[in-house]
Amino acid sequence: MDGHINWHSFYFLLFGLTACVFSVAVVLTGSIVRMAFYLTLCLGATAGLFFLAGAGFVGAMQLLIYVGGTLVLLIFGVMLTAQGPFVNMKTRAGEWVIGGAAGLMLLGLLLQAAFRVEEWRGPPEGVATATAENAPPGEIGIRMLGKPGDNGKAVGKESGYLLPFEIVSVHLLVVLIGSAYLARTKRRRRASDPAEST
Amino acid sequence: MGFHEQIDALIDDTQRSLALFGPELALCGTIILLLLCRLVIGDRLSSTLVAFAGTVVGLVAALFSWSQVAGTSQEAFTGMLVIDSFTIYFRIFLLAFAVLFVVFTWRSGIPDREDAADFYTLALGSLLGMCLMVAANHLLMVFMAFEMASVPSYVLAGILKGRRKSSEAALKFAVYGAGAAGIMLYGISLIAGVTGTVHLPSIGASLANTMAADPSSSVLWVLGLGGLMVMVGLAFKLSAVPFHFWAPDVFEGAAAEVGGFLSVASKAAAIALLVRVAIGFGFVQEASAWVDAEDQSVVQTTNGVDQTSIASASGETTSQIFIAARIQDGNSASGQNSQDVQTTGADHQQGTDQQDTDQQSGDQQGTDQQGADQQTELTQPDESQLSPEQQAAEAERLAEEARALGIAQRREAQEVANESLGPVRTYISYLVGFLAAITCTFGNMAAYGQSNIKRLLAYSTIAHAGYMMFAVAGAIPSIGTSTTLAQDHISALAVYVAVYLFMNFTAFAIIAFLRNQTGSEEISSYAGLIRTSPGLAVCFSLLLMSLIGLPPLAGFAAKLLVFSALADSGLWVLLIVGALNTVISLFYYLRVIKAMCLDVPEEGQQVAVFPIWKNIDGWFIFLLTLPVVVLGLFWGPLREWALAACSQLLS
Numbered sequence: 001m002d003g004h005i006n007w008h009s010f011y012f013l014l015f016g017l018t019a020c021v022f023s024v025a026v027v028l029t030g031s032i033v034r035m036a037f038y039l040t041l042c043l044g045a046t047a048g049l050f051f052l053a054g055a056g057f058v059g060a061m062q063l064l065i066y067v068g069g070t071l072v073l074l075i076f077g078v079m080l081t082a083q084g085p086f087v088n089m090k091t092r093a094g095e096w097v098i099g100g101a102a103g104l105m106l107l108g109l110l111l112q113a114a115f116r117v118e119e120w121r122g123p124p125e126g127v128a129t130a131t132a133e134n135a136p137p138g139e140i141g142i143r144m145l146g147k148p149g150d151n152g153k154a155v156g157k158e159s160g161y162l163l164p165f166e167i168v169s170v171h172l173l174v175v176l177i178g179s180a181y182l183a184r185t186k187r188r189r190r191a192s193d194p195a196e197s198t
Numbered sequence: 199m200g201f202h203e204q205i206d207a208l209i210d211d212t213q214r215s216l217a218l219f220g221p222e223l224a225l226c227g228t229i230i231l232l233l234l235c236r237l238v239i240g241d242r243l244s245s246t247l248v249a250f251a252g253t254v255v256g257l258v259a260a261l262f263s264w265s266q267v268a269g270t271s272q273e274a275f276t277g278m279l280v281i282d283s284f285t286i287y288f289r290i291f292l293l294a295f296a297v298l299f300v301v302f303t304w305r306s307g308i309p310d311r312e313d314a315a316d317f318y319t320l321a322l323g324s325l326l327g328m329c330l331m332v333a334a335n336h337l338l339m340v341f342m343a344f345e346m347a348s349v350p351s352y353v354l355a356g357i358l359k360g361r362r363k364s365s366e367a368a369l370k371f372a373v374y375g376a377g378a379a380g381i382m383l384y385g386i387s388l389i390a391g392v393t394g395t396v397h398l399p400s401i402g403a404s405l406a407n408t409m410a411a412d413p414s415s416s417v418l419w420v421l422g423l424g425g426l427m428v429m430v431g432l433a434f435k436l437s438a439v440p441f442h443f444w445a446p447d448v449f450e451g452a453a454a455e456v457g458g459f460l461s462v463a464s465k466a467a468a469i470a471l472l473v474r475v476a477i478g479f480g481f482v483q484e485a486s487a488w489v490d491a492e493d494q495s496v497v498q499t500t501n502g503v504d505q506t507s508i509a510s511a512s513g514e515t516t517s518q519i520f521i522a523a524r525i526q527d528g529n530s531a532s533g534q535n536s537q538d539v540q541t542t543g544a545d546h547q548q549g550t551d552q553q554d555t556d557q558q559s560g561d562q563q564g565t566d567q568q569g570a571d572q573q574t575e576l577t578q579p580d581e582s583q584l585s586p587e588q589q590a591a592e593a594e595r596l597a598e599e600a601r602a603l604g605i606a607q608r609r610e611a612q613e614v615a616n617e618s619l620g621p622v623r624t625y626i627s628y629l630v631g632f633l634a635a636i637t638c639t640f641g642n643m644a645a646y647g648q649s650n651i652k653r654l655l656a657y658s659t660i661a662h663a664g665y666m667m668f669a670v671a672g673a674i675p676s677i678g679t680s681t682t683l684a685q686d687h688i689s690a691l692a693v694y695v696a697v698y699l700f701m702n703f704t705a706f707a708i709i710a711f712l713r714n715q716t717g718s719e720e721i722s723s724y725a726g727l728i729r730t731s732p733g734l735a736v737c738f739s740l741l742l743m744s745l746i747g748l749p750p751l752a753g754f755a756a757k758l759l760v761f762s763a764l765a766d767s768g769l770w771v772l773l774i775v776g777a778l779n780t781v782i783s784l785f786y787y788l789r790v791i792k793a794m795c796l797d798v799p800e801e802g803q804q805v806a807v808f809p810i811w812k813n814i815d816g817w818f819i820f821l822l823t824l825p826v827v828v829l830g831l832f833w834g835p836l837r838e839w840a841l842a843a844c845s846q847l848l849s
Contacts, residue, residue, distance in 0.1 A: 043391030110384075113420045119393060146208050148276045158396060159277035162212060164342050167659065170226050171346045177233070178353035181316040182368075 012052055018045035030090065036075045043067050057140055199268030199301035208484065209281050212679040215274035218266075218281045220259035221289050225326045228252025229319050245314035249322065253296040260289045264277040268541045271846045277397050280335035281417060282476075284364035286693060287843030288332040288470045295463050295699055296325050298822070299455075302703075305815050306710040308357070308455045317357060321459060324350040328467035334474055337386045338398040342364040344382065344431060347467060347788040348375045351460060355452040366823040378434035385427025390419050406615035406620060413621065423513050423623060428475065431710055435468035436663040438637040446644075454713060458706030461659040466695045473688060476630070476670060480623040481677050481848055482615040483746070499657060538764025545648045623674050625768075631671035635775045638664025642782040651721050652707055654786060659702065661783060665760055666694055669773055677848060694838035697756040697829060702745045704822040705755075708738050711815055715806040721790055724803045725797035733810025734847060735794045742787040744826045747780050752829035 022042040026035050043066045050059030091099075114120060146162030200618045214287035228249060235248050244330040264286050273283030276694075297320065303309055327346025352375060356368025390396045408415055424662070430441060437445040449457045641661030648654040673687035709719060712734075716723050728735040745754035757780065764773040799805050810816040829836055 077684065108425060113388060113423050116416045116420050117418070120391070122471075142204075144210060146276060147204055158395075159275070159336055159339075160208070160211075161278075162208075163275035163278045164338055165216075167346070168342065170229065170326065171342075173233075174229060174319055174326075174346075174350050177316055177319045178325075178350055181313070182356065182359075183318070183355060187494070 008052065011048065013050065015045045015048035016102070018042070032078050035080055037075075040067055040071045043071065057137060089106060146161065218263065218274050219279075221256040221293055222326055222329050224252055224256035224259050225329065227628065228256070229322050232315050232319050233320075236381070240659045242309070242311040243316040243715050245318055245771040246300060250304070252296070252322070253293060253300055257290065257293040257297055260286060261291050264290065274333075277370075278339050279333040279338045280844040281333060281844045284470070284473075284688075284692075285333040285846050287840070288466065289329055291466060291699065292325055292328050292332070292463055295466075295703065296322070298703065299463075301818065302458070302707050302710070303455050305818060306455055306707070308453045308715060313357065320354050320357075322351040323739075324348075324354065324459075325463060327361045328463055329465040332470045332474075334471060335398050335478075337398065337401075338389060338579075340398075340428075340471065340475065341379070341383055341386055342527065343471070344435065345379060348379065348435070349465060351456075354450050354456045356458065357456060358453055361451075363451035364453075365451075367448040368796060370509070371444050371448045374434065374441070378431045378441060381427050382431025385424040385430070388420055388427065390422035391483070392424065398474065399483045400481045401478055402480065402619065403615065405479060406618050409618040409622065410615070413618070423723055425479065425626070426629070429633070430470060432472050432475070433633060436465060436472070436637075436667065437660050438663050438667065439631050439640045440636075442637070442640070442660050444654040445660055446484050446653050449659075450650055450653045454652060454706050454710040454719070457655065458710075461655070461706065462678075462699050462703045465659065465666070466661060466699070469663075469670070469691065469695065472630070472667070472670055473673075473691070474673050476626050477677065477847065480515050480619055480626055480674055482612055482619065483848075486628075486650065516558065518540055541781070544621060555674065572742070590732075620678055623678055627674040627767075629670050630667050630674065631772050632767060634664045634667030634671055635772060636664075637661070637667065638779045639776060639782075642779050645783070647785045648786070649721055651719050651724075651790065654721065654790070655702070655705060658783070658787075661779065662702070662745075663697060664779070665757065665776065666691060666698075668776055669694060669760045670773060671762070672767045673771055675767050675769075681848045683846055684723060685841065687763035687766065688847060689837065690756075690763045693833065693836055694756040694844050696836060696840070697744075697752040698803050700825045701741050701753055701810050702824055704826070705738070705741045706739070706743070707822065708819060709762035711808060711819070712806045722800075722837065723795050723803065724790065724794045725803065726799035727794040730805045731808040731810070733816065734806075734808045734819065737819050738794060739791045740823055740826060742779060742791055744830070745847070746784050746787045750827075750830045752826045752833065755830055755833040 019042050026042065029035055029038065034193045043062065047059045047062035047067065050056075050062055106121070111123045144161050144165045146160035148158060150158045212756060228251075231248050231252065232245055235244055263281075264283070271280055273279070274281050300318070303317070327343050327348070327350070330343035331347055334343050352368055352372040355371045356364050358364040373471050386396075389401065391409075393401050395401055395404055405421070408417055408421075432438075433441040434444075448460070452460075546552075638661050641657045641659075641664060645654050645657030645661065648657060667689060669691035673684050673691070676683040676687060712724070713719055740751065744751035747753045749759040759774075761773055761776055764770075764776065808816065810820050
């Protein structure tokens with residue numbers, strides 16, 4: 001294409017390679033802090049892939065929740081709980097073999113699945129396609145309030161997401177109680193020995 | 199529809215759905231009350247009382263909703279949940295279990311003063327998830343309910359803090375659970391990607407299209423993989439082999455109370471979810487829209503108040519034309535009875551020739567505007583001479599006819615669609631049946647060498663998960679051929695689950711009470727129990743014999759129903775595996791009975807003294823053992839109830 005770079009392909013390759021390389025790095029490295037950092041890069045690159053695919057909302061959520069929330073928490077957790085400066089995990093040779101074999105088999109299956117479906121292969125060479133439409137955030141918000149969607153297709157109806165949106169808050173409350181329970185030190189019940197209660 | 203109408207429709211739907219959501223709301227309210235109560239009072243009794251009151255209210259609400267939804271199954275929250283008699287049966291089951299569980303933990307004393315509020319919050323939160331699992335009608339709800347039921351139970355497994363085994367159990371459970379959930383989610387995304395929908399009944403319809411168009415489509419391979427991955431998640435919840443690794447360690451490490459919770463409630467919810475997913479994939483419901491893949495004609499289901507959509511089809515299935523006609527009863531500007539006829543068939547000309555409805559419209563090419571101008575010649579030669587009342591009556595009659603015709607046509611389409619789903623059902627049946635056979639055999643074999651009673655019961659619950667899955671494997675193939683037969687088979691499962699509650703839960707209760715006295719959960723510590731506490735020993739023996747499936751106990755009735763379902767479906771291999779397993783299970787259950795009744799306690803060994811008549815604990819055990827005997831003799835009513843529960847499943 002006479003010197004022009006197809007930026008879409010360029011970014012796809014960039015994000016895709018970043019995600020792949022760093023996810024492999026997460027598995028290969030032994031240091032937990034490095035793992036967390038590589039995971040940040042990997043998840044960030046995945047968010048980039050979502051943006052490229054036109055799913056802006058999902059990409060933003062990926063950045064906010066995984067990169068912004070979970071991983072920062074993870075790194076803090078590692079830093080606060082680690083006894084030494086660098087915790088190293090060792091994997092035995094046998095575990096490498098079994099894990100590798102299982103992983104490669106799963107990879108083979110999923111690759112096959114990904115390339116089997118005609119519609120997932122993308123348009124043939126040289127055919128221009130319309131870029132995917134972003135769902136506007138307002139529409140997403142209304143769907144969260146329970147408005148059934150209209151997917152334009154004949155089969156099936158798209159439900160509104162009121163129930164999952166609301167019930168997950170109850171779930172988060174319960175899980176919060178659970179984590180608080182696990183984190184709390186159990187008090188000794190013997191009142192005669194207050195020195196032991198920590 | 200304007201924005202305000204949309205909001206009004208939303209409010210209407212939500213109010214209608216909330217009325218069906220009573221038991222879950224009661225659970226949510228109880229969780230919040232527990233937390234508030236802890237702020238103010240904070241002793242053990244108040245937490246237990248709040249939990250007890252909440253679960254009783256939930257149970258009453260669930261029982262009340264049985265009569266409320268006597269008619270047909272309803273979708274709640276715009277298709278997220280389905281509330282039918284099957285849902286309500288399992289909801290009653292789960293909430294009845296919750297009430298018993300609260301009473302049991304109040305007596306056994308595992309949540310102590312400062313843990314009680316947390317313990318009940320977690321247990322009820324998990325139960326809420328299970329209630330949603332039972333009602334799930336949407337793959338998102340399937341996953342969310344799965345997580346809602348699982349995550350609190352990871353903490354419950356580690357409720358005994360400061361014990362190495364307990365913490366190990368919780369960690370193992372959490373890691374396995376996270377892995378299973380991840381795989382299940384991947385499977386769900388594959389299925390959603392291929393079928394283009396996440397609404398369970400629509401998945402069946404979409405699948406039928408694919409099958410009808412090309413039975414050897416490469417897409418099916420991906421769907422099969424997706425189904426397999428969803429099954430991984432369900433197998434984890436059911437503790438089916440090969441995803442059972444967590445079960446023995448968790449049951450041994452966690453308190454017996456939690457073991458009872460996981461083995462009964464969690465398993466019942468998981469098996470109900472398995473039924474829901476299997477039916478969603480292998481059955482096309484009449485109510486859902488179905489598209490004939492060949493000519494892309496549409497049957498539209500309109501839920502509007504003043505619109506009736508009809509579908510008229512004629513000819514062979516290959517040339518089916520569906521014409522969705524909307525009849526409006528005089529709401530148009532001129533106040534006339536007008537019809538607008540939409541042809542959506544690709545070859546509408548043929549459809550016009552063949553259709554024999556009342557609509558003799560000359561030109562069906564038209565848009566809505568053109569269609570609205572047309573009058574039906576047959577019924578309205580001169581519409582100006584008809585009074586508005588006549589017009590309305592006429593419209594009603596037309597709508598009625600159209601509806602009858604539409605129902606007949608849709609039935610036909612449904613049958614065709616269901617026929618094309620045959621291979622899908624075979625796949626599900628084989629998959630579930632295979633897993634059930636190895637689960638059952640492995641569970642029984644591994645239970646043989648156990649010396650810890652909780653570990654033994656863990657393997658026993660694995661084996662029982664296998665028996666329950668037998669019932670599902672037996673029911674799925676008959677979905678396509680005979681609805682009543684399939685309902686009959688699923689009701690065998692419902693009976694099994696109800697009986698299993700009494701057998702297994704009471705066994706765990708006995709283990710907990712004996713642990714409180716001797717501090718041991720080894721089978722050898724039960725030696726000589728028949729002399730010190732004969733009532734308890736007899737109850738425990740009855741429960742174990744019922745778990746084997748010996749007549750005349752309830753376990754026998756349940757097993758008989760499951761096995762007869764297998765025989766009906768012609769799954770003889772599974773039947774033989776099941777029968778052989780029953781024989782194998784005889785030995786390890788009898789070993790416990792032998793320890794109680796024949797073995798002599800060692801020198802200095804503390805033997806529990808547990809009078810069955812003297813205190814509440816004894817009465818609790820006695821009253822829960824009683825149904826195992828009674829249901830073994832008179833299982834007719836339970837069977838009737840289970841049949842009624844399944845009567846709305848395949849409509």
